[in-house]
Amino acid sequence: MDVRNAASSPTRRASPDYFTGTVFQDVINEAPAPARVRALRVSFEPGARTNWHTHPLGQTLHVLSGVGRVQAEGGPLREILPGDTVWISPGEKHWHGAAPGHAMVHLAIQESLDGEQAVWLERVTDDVYNAAPAA
Amino acid sequence: MDVRNAASSPTRRASPDYFTGTVFQDVINEAPAPARVRALRVSFEPGARTNWHTHPLGQTLHVLSGVGRVQAEGGPLREILPGDTVWISPGEKHWHGAAPGHAMVHLAIQESLDGEQAVWLERVTDDVYNAAPAA
Secondary structure, three states, rough: EEOOOOOHOOOOEOOOOEEEEEEEEEEEEEEEOOEEEEEEEEEEEOOOOOOOOOOOOEEEEEEEEEEEEEEEEEOOOEEEEEOOEEEEEEOEEEEEOOOOOOEEEEEEEEOOOOOOHHHHHHHHHHHHHOOOOOO | OOEHHHHHOOOOOOOOOOOOOOEEEEEEOOOOOOOEEEEEEEEEEOOOOOOOOOOOOOEEEEOHHHHHHEOOOOOOOOOOOOOOOEEEEEOOOOEEOOOOOOOEEEEEEEEEEEEEEEEEEOOOOOHOOOOOOOO
16 A cells, blocks of 8 residues: 655646646556556646547546536537546547636546557647537 | 536445445546546545455545545554545555544545456454554
8 A cells, every 4th residue: 555645746747749838737646557547637727728639548537626628529619617527438539628718627537558548649729729619 | 528517426325335434425437348447536424434345456545635544454544634645556455434533535546357346345343443543
């Protein structure tokens, strides 16, 4: 058994190669094999979002605070609020982030496959990001 | 992609077969195969705790509020506080719950193996539960 407090691991800034805007990540745990789950808390400034990307074994998002946006390729732009859970299927191309004018913090839980948690793709353009969310 | 709000799934009371005291569980997600992660929020009243148990692929706990206790078999009783993360190894016999006189809420993240998330064992006696935590 391993017990770690919140001060034991520094907050890291998410790579500008994979995110637009300022995004901070706090790792909750990276379970060693044979487990494969990774859990982190991700804090997006207003306007910040991931690039388009996929996860080999899917991803669970759970909004803790603020107002966010999420979209699967070919699907509607969805507004997400605290308490909302998003399940993204394995290989489903998507993006997520804060809403314009709102910060957002979510948990992100995914499983690595052969050491890979995500496949990063192109940036989310301002036109895509600023579209009106579905009702 | 599936988006669910917090009202879509009712809070359930944890089984008295596996828990002492009043414990509520809110499922965050149960990812479908080939994914295997299950995430939930667990709320313990003061004095409430799990039975001794194990997880086939380990478990990550992350304390959200209150004061709690966790112990692996043969190890010290540990006090846990908000922001603390506990990693329990696959097959490691342990228990967790609120501290005496304090409520506690934690995230629980584990992976199922052949449909099994946990193996439930005997109750945590009052003597074990009320021991002084390690410094």
